[in-house]
Amino acid sequence: MSPNKENYLKTIFELEHDHQKISNKNIADILNVSAPSVTEMLTALTKEGLVFHTPYNEISLTDAGLARARELVRKHRIWEVFLADKLHYAMADVHQAADILEHATDDRLADRLNEFLGRPKRCPHGGIIPGNSDIEDDSDITLGTLAPEDSATLQRVIDNHDFLKYFEDLQLRLGERLTVVKKEPFSGPFIVQTSDRATVAISENAAGYMFVTDVHYHTKTPDQKTE
Amino acid sequence: MSPNKENYLKTIFELEHDHQKISNKNIADILNVSAPSVTEMLTALTKEGLVFHTPYNEISLTDAGLARARELVRKHRIWEVFLADKLHYAMADVHQAADILEHATDDRLADRLNEFLGRPKRCPHGGIIPGNSDIEDDSDITLGTLAPEDSATLQRVIDNHDFLKYFEDLQLRLGERLTVVKKEPFSGPFIVQTSDRATVAISENAAGYMFVTDVHYHTKTPDQKTE
DNA sequence: GACGTTTTTTCGGACGGCCTAAAACAAGCA
DNA sequence: TGCTTGTTTTAGGCCGTCCGAAAAAACGTC
The missing domain is CATH 2.30.30.90 (Ferrous iron transport protein A (FeoA))
Structure with a gap:
């Protein structure tokens, strides 16, 4: 799975989570790509069984896609904790760095890092870290x-x-x-x-x-x- | 600069450093790509002024290429220290993880990480960390x-x-x-x-x-x- | 319900990085 | 010297991801 595709999954996941409209345009704007690129990628991800996409209509994650996206968010937020707590990054700056690191992180690294940080329950922005918290959902x-x-x-x-x-x-x-x-x-x-x-x-x-x-x-x- | 190109630079750098023969084939074997891919990339890197390559003959880094490669090695080894010291990775395992992380690391992150680790002079394999040590070269x-x-x-x-x-x-x-x-x-x-x-x-x-x-x-x- | 606007999709094409096959070259040895 | 073997380059092509232009569909408004 390329970092690219991972970002599409994560974007859809986050739009859903934040109760925003999941549209081609929204995704394109967030990822800074053109609308045709989004359509193309959605088609590919649908073929892989990670996304459910019907033309001009629904965009959603399948269970498999959801699991992948959750993994990514977990890695992202674990890195955010590291950057903020250990490297003293400002709250506004952790996101960008974590966005890159998350794709360079296999499960083992994520787990070790998680242990090192003491299994934090929340990232610096207050979002829960999937897998570390009893509750599964944030307040909306x-x-x-x-x-x-x-x-x-x-x-x-x-x-x-x-x-x-x-x-x-x-x-x-x-x-x-x-x-x-x-x-x-x-x-x-x-x-x-x-x-x-x-x-x-x-x-x-x-x-x-x-x-x-x-x-x-x-x-x-x-x-x-x-x- | 893509992670890909960075790896070519680093490979040439390391071959040179370890006094091994810098040949198309060596690079291809190390990076697990075909010989034509190497030729193609060397041509591209030469065009960018990072590599000096004359057909059937010399392959070497320019000063600019050397600087880039050294930066990469620095990031690589700083990550290795982190993985070994903080996450308790086995010596044999740090390399692979660091090889991926190094490409996800901008200068700021490298510097902060370096501070966090106490500006280590050597990586877990004993190699010097460029920029942290007075000496510039390892024993050969x-x-x-x-x-x-x-x-x-x-x-x-x-x-x-x-x-x-x-x-x-x-x-x-x-x-x-x-x-x-x-x-x-x-x-x-x-x-x-x-x-x-x-x-x-x-x-x-x-x-x-x-x-x-x-x-x-x-x-x-x-x-x-x-x- | 029709028309203009916005969104989404299709189409054709670019580019980076990879490949295999085959040609060009270099190096070692008879 | 020329032949064999190994290396490097050229040629042509594939795949993933991006794009712009234009067609198709949906949306909003009168």
Whole structure:
């Protein structure tokens, strides 16, 4: 399996995981290739039984494809932990390096590295490391869905360089308890309060990239969260 | 620069370093490709100014090619130290993994890793790590050139999986002082004595893969070492 | 429901790196 | 010297992954 194909699998996996639309165009944009290349590769991966693709319609991973993608994500995140914890990489920088290393990593290396790092449960962005955690899925509730006076724990952020640069400036920490103070109208920023009572303004866009858990809804039920 | 091309450069570099003949065939055998592929790649590398190649004649690295190759060897050996010291890989196994990782390593990663490891001077096989050591070159005197009663310090061994498997069985250690007890005729083994007075028989072939330093010649001068 | 826009696919082609077969050359030996 | 053997190069071709142009399908809007 070429690094190339692996990246297609991982991209589909992550789009699915982040509840984004799995389309030819999305994949093309993420991998910086043309749409025809994506179609071609999807056809090849379908032939290999890793992807299920019907023209103009569905793109999804088969069980085999899912397993491969999960392996990749595992390797990726183990490397991220190494880079952040041992080599002191900035949170925004681990992704790019891990993206290359993951393809140079066989199962044995991944396992040894995992042991060396003490079987970490989460990567520096808060994503779970498949195989190391009891739970299999991350929270999919974003900070952006909360309403004023709701509170929640910041668990995970999207692993995107530009966002992470912004996130570093916000000085928030994963695991921190946040309370929404207010939400400005016209797609304005969220004002949240951290446990040490500091307030931070977060763009609506960025709030959609931040996943929370243990949500305490003040007035409304989760079903009404899009209000 | 593709991992592929990097491997050609490194191969030429290592052939040169180990004083072996730099021929199309040698390169083809090491990289497991056909002779035409080698010719083709040498032509391409010559065009890029990394290699100097005249048909049916010379193959050598340009200064630029040498610099690239040295960088690669540096990355390779830094990874080897990591794999051996931190992940407890066997000496015979580090090479293969490092061979892949080296191509996934930019300068920044190499530097950080190097710091993390404490700027090691030598890789697990005893080879110097370019940039970390004052000296630039390894010893090129093999154990195989010594005569009975000569003594020397085992400094470095060739980084080849099959040899290293054998070497592990010998239970010798790098840095250890060895004295040649005798040399069996008809290309028979070397009998050497270690500092703790154990004697070990080493095949003539293997003795050619083991480099020594601080040689004390008992009766003859180094010039007569091939006798 | 028809039309313009966007997305996806098909088609033909480029390029890198690999191959085999065969030709050119070099080296060793009779 | 010329023949045999081994090495290197040339020629032609394959496969994987990419592309742009253009056709086909789907989507959004009136």
